[in-house]
Structure formats: structure tokens, C-alpha cells
Amino acid sequence: MVAKRIIPCLDVADGRVVKGVNFVGLRDAGDPVELACRYDAAGADELVFLDIAASHQGRTTLVDLVRHTAEAVTIPFTVGGGIGSVDGITELLRAGADKVSLNSSAVRTPDLVTAGARRFGAQCIVVAIDARRRQLPAGAAPAWDVYVKGGRENTGLDAVAWARQVVALGAGEILLTSMDGDGTQAGYDLGLTRAVVEAVEVPVIASGGAGCIDHIAAALSEGKAAAALLASLLHDGVLTVEEIKADLLNRGLVLRPPAPPLRPPAPLPPARPL
Amino acid sequence: MTRIGLIDYGMGNLHSVRRAIERLGAEVVPVQEAAAMQACKALILPGVGAFDPAMQRLEQAELIEPLRDWCGSGGRLLGICLGLQLLFQGSEEGQREGLSLLAGRVRALPRTPDHPIPHMGWAPLLPGTPSPLLPPDHPPAWVYFVHSFAADPIDSACVTAQVVYGDARVTAAVWQQNVAACQFHPEKSGPVGQQMLRRWLRWVESAAA
Numbered sequence: 001m002v003a004k005r006i007i008p009c010l011d012v013a014d015g016r017v018v019k020g021v022n023f024v025g026l027r028d029a030g031d032p033v034e035l036a037c038r039y040d041a042a043g044a045d046e047l048v049f050l051d052i053a054a055s056h057q058g059r060t061t062l063v064d065l066v067r068h069t070a071e072a073v074t075i076p077f078t079v080g081g082g083i084g085s086v087d088g089i090t091e092l093l094r095a096g097a098d099k100v101s102l103n104s105s106a107v108r109t110p111d112l113v114t115a116g117a118r119r120f121g122a123q124c125i126v127v128a129i130d131a132r133r134r135q136l137p138a139g140a141a142p143a144w145d146v147y148v149k150g151g152r153e154n155t156g157l158d159a160v161a162w163a164r165q166v167v168a169l170g171a172g173e174i175l176l177t178s179m180d181g182d183g184t185q186a187g188y189d190l191g192l193t194r195a196v197v198e199a200v201e202v203p204v205i206a207s208g209g210a211g212c213i214d215h216i217a218a219a220l221s222e223g224k225a226a227a228a229l230l231a232s233l234l235h236d237g238v239l240t241v242e243e244i245k246a247d248l249l250n251r252g253l254v255l256r257p258p259a260p261p262l263r264p265p266a267p268l269p270p271a272r273p274l
Numbered sequence: 275m276t277r278i279g280l281i282d283y284g285m286g287n288l289h290s291v292r293r294a295i296e297r298l299g300a301e302v303v304p305v306q307e308a309a310a311m312q313a314c315k316a317l318i319l320p321g322v323g324a325f326d327p328a329m330q331r332l333e334q335a336e337l338i339e340p341l342r343d344w345c346g347s348g349g350r351l352l353g354i355c356l357g358l359q360l361l362f363q364g365s366e367e368g369q370r371e372g373l374s375l376l377a378g379r380v381r382a383l384p385r386t387p388d389h390p391i392p393h394m395g396w397a398p399l400l401p402g403t404p405s406p407l408l409p410p411d412h413p414p415a416w417v418y419f420v421h422s423f424a425a426d427p428i429d430s431a432c433v434t435a436q437v438v439y440g441d442a443r444v445t446a447a448v449w450q451q452n453v454a455a456c457q458f459h460p461e462k463s464g465p466v467g468q469q470m471l472r473r474w475l476r477w478v479e480s481a482a483a
Contacts (some may be wrong), residue, residue, distance in 0.1 A: 096289040121323035256396035
């Protein structure tokens with residue numbers, strides 16, 4: 001049994017965390033590096049940074065953020081958002097990211113997945129798939145469409161077929177977000193998750209919809225996901241990584257045990273100019 | 275300050291390895307050619323990617339024979355991830371000969387239902403022959419893996435740790451005289467990985483100058 005992973009996701013724009021993070025004792029609730037260190041010390045298995053602005057001028061800031069994160073955290077982290085070329089991949093990996101996540105650019109330029117995997121290995125090329133349940137007549141088998149541009153544009157691609165295709169192109173992992181579930185806290189789309197997991201042999205990270213531990217447990221067991229991506233549930237202080245892991249371990253799932261509760265937080269990285 | 279040479283042959287991400295070693299108080303210098311090895315107390319061979327391109331790049335950098343000479347004359351070396359696999363004689367992933375510092379070949383992880391490949395994530399080490407990396411009575415060490423292949427050494431005494439994958443136990447770390455290597459990423463394995471690197475560094479520092 002491969003251990004399941006709990007992955008906090010931080011949305012960033014211009015080097016700052018976008019959604020407010022509600023942690024006790026944070027020096028700066030908007031500093032992604034400080035937050036990354038906190039999640040690292042709490043026993044998070046990996047981290048994901050998504051640059052939601054992905055603006056041209058924000059790119060340098062993102063690279064700086066990656067560099068500072070790499071200096072401070074001791075677990076793997078993925079960076080996504082607006083990566084459109086091999087040079088873009090190279091820049092972020094050189095700055096210290098362990099993996100990059102490609103989304104719209106993989107749809108636009110599927111060769112980028114292959115080129116990235118050839119150059120750096122499949123293990124560092126994550127393809128993010130934003131999927132929405134297709135409206136079908138009652139009784140029809142469920143299907144999901146792939147959306148890009150932050151969920152605004154339907155590509156018409158079938159999510160399960162696209163997942164198969166990106167793995168064939170060289171993706172080493174899939175970050176699968178249910179657009180229907182995202183932000184609702186009503187639970188992951190288990191049908192979508194399971195359909196993609198069963199279609200590919202690479203790990204699938206389930207994302208979108210977590211509202212409680214039951215949802216996470218369901219994504220990892222019924223949904224068969226390798227990992228659960230968590231955002232507001234953690235950032236809002238509803239649950240901690242320690243609580244989630246302790247609960248999932250009690251349910252018989254295999255995970256890296258959480259950090260001991262009384263461990264002091266990791267030392268903060270030196271202050272840096274913004 | 276202990277100077278560690280980090281073999282820089284264009285395969286993957288040196289940044290996190292360099293940071294992890296620097297955090298432990300050692301100096302890290304990139305080694306792109308054989309001449310740069312001489313000033314180093316020990317070498318680290320990192321690497322992610324595929325076996326053949328990695329050997330090809332080592333060949334282009336004219337580092338294969340110098341690495342063999344280094345280890346053959348008692349020089350200390352730590353391989354990480356693909357860097358472990360390159361120490362063996364060859365791999366099912368490719369056709370090229372490896373560095374052949376350790377006897378055996380690298381094999382694909384067994385295809386197992388509900389076990390994604392690559393094997394990506396955290397797993398506890400199963401202790402083998404004790405070594406400075408994993409001394410006896412070490413508490414369970416959870417470390418971070420990303421791999422699709424694992425070494426199958428001829429001499430099982432060199433296996434200092436294994437990891438369970440599906441129904442199989444595969445090589446997680448090896449140690450033979452002056453040559454050590456991890457299939458997992460100690461530099462990405464939280465405090466446990468840092469401690470492991472610290473033990474290796476202490477062992478390097480304990481060597482007669």
C-alpha cells in the first residue's frame with residue numbers, strides 16, 4: 001500500500017498568498033514562505049503553489065518566491081500557473097521547485113509535456129486538469145469536460161481521455177480538480193476521481209470540494225486518489241494537517257505520521273525584501 | 275569547512291541537494307569536470323531522469339573514469355535517486371553500462387494493481403545492514419521517494435535499507451565501503467532526511483584527511 005499524501009495548496013499572486021490564511025500566531029498571513037514552513041513543520045507531505053495571476057511582471061516575483069521556499073522547506077513542492085514553455089519550466093526547476101504543473105499550456109501545446117518530461121523526467125511534470133461534469137440526459141454514463149483559463153473555457157476534451165493522453169505524452173502525475181466541487185466544501189467528485197485513477201497508472205491528486213475529513217477519506221479510499229489537495233479547509237483553520245492525518249490513520253489509511261504536536265515550528269527564513 | 279563536490283552534469287535539480295548540505299554547515303561546490311574533484315572531501319552524485327541520458331551526459335563531461343577512480347581509491351561518494359542507480363552495472367531502463375561501482379542491475383518496479391508508477395511519496399524504511407546512513411535501532415524513518423526503477427544488488431549485504439512496494443521489497447539505500455546511496459530523496463525528507471545527511475557528513479568529516 002503506497003502511503004497517501006496530504007498536500008496544502010497556496011494560491012499566490014505577485015508573491016503573496018491570495019486567500020487570507022487563518023493561523024494562530026502568524027507573523028504575516030500573506031507570506032507564502034512562512035506558510036510553507038508552517039505546513040512543512042505540521043507534517044504536510046508536499047506543497048503546491050498556484051500562481052493565479054500568472055502575469056508577465058509577476059513571473060520574477062514567482063521565481064523569487066520559489067527560491068526562498070526552496071531554501072526554507074524540507075519537503076517537495078510543485079509550482080503551477082502560466083508556465084508555457086520549456087524555458088519557463090527550466091526557470092522554476094532551477095529556482096528550486098521539485099515539479100511544475102501545466103494546465104492550459106498542456107492543452108494548447110501538448111508537446112510541452114513531452115519536451116518537459118524528456119528534459120527533466122516525467123516525475124517533475126504534473127498536468128493539472130480542471131474538469132466539469134457534462135450535462136447529459138438522465139441515465140447516460142457520466143462524463144466530464146476539460147476546462148482551461150481558470151474554468152472559463154470548455155475545451156470539449158473528455159477529462160478521462162485527456163488524462164490518458166497526457167500520461168502517454170509524459171506526465172508523471174495528474175492534479176485533478178473538480179470545477180463543480182471547487183470551493184463548495186460539498187465533497188470531492190468521487191466518480192471523476194475514480195474514473196481518472198482507473199484510466200492511468202501515474203498518481204492522481206484529487207482537488208476541489210473538501211469540506212471535512214470524511215470527504216478526504218472518501219477521495220483517498222473510494223476515489224482511489226494518491227493524494228488530496230487542500231486549500232481553504234486548512235487555510236481557514238477549520239482543520240489542521242495533524243488532525244487530518246491522525247483521523248485518517250485511525251480509519252486505517254496509510255500515511256506518513258504527522259509531526260509530534262508539541263514540536264516547535266521550523267525556524268523562519270530571514271526577512272526578505274518584497 | 276568540509277567541501278562537498280556536487281556532480282553537475284545537467285540531470286535534474288541540484289538546488290535542493292545543495293541547500294540541504296549547506297544548511298548542515300558544509301560548503302558545496304559544483305563539479306562539472308574531473309579537475310574540480312580534487313579539492314573536495316567527498317562527492318554527491320544526484321540526478322533525476324532516465325538512465326541512458328544520464329550516463330551519456332557523464333560520458334560527455336568525461337566524468338565516468340574519474341568517478342570510478344575516485345571511488346576505487348577510497349574517495350567518498352553519496353548517490354541520490356538516479357545517482358544510486360548509476361552506480362550499478364546497468365538498468366532495464368536503458369542499454370548503457372553504468373558506473374559499475376556496485377555489482378548488480380537496476381530493474382523496473384513490479385507492476386502491481388492500485389500501485390501507481392512512478393512510486394511517488396513517503397514510505398518507511400526497512401532496515402538492512404546497519405551503516406552510518408541508517409545505524410542500528412534507528413526509529414522508523416519515513417522518507418520521500420520518486421522512482422520507477424530500483425537496484426537489485428548481487429551482494430545483498432550492501433543493502434542498508436529497503437522499502438515495500440506492492441508485494442515486493444526493493445532497495446532503498448546501499449552502503450559499500452566508501453560508497454553510499456539513497457533511492458529516496460534525503461534532501462526532501464523533512465527532519466529525518468536532514469539527520470541522515472548529517473550522519474553521512476559526520477562520517478565524511480571523520481575520514482583521515
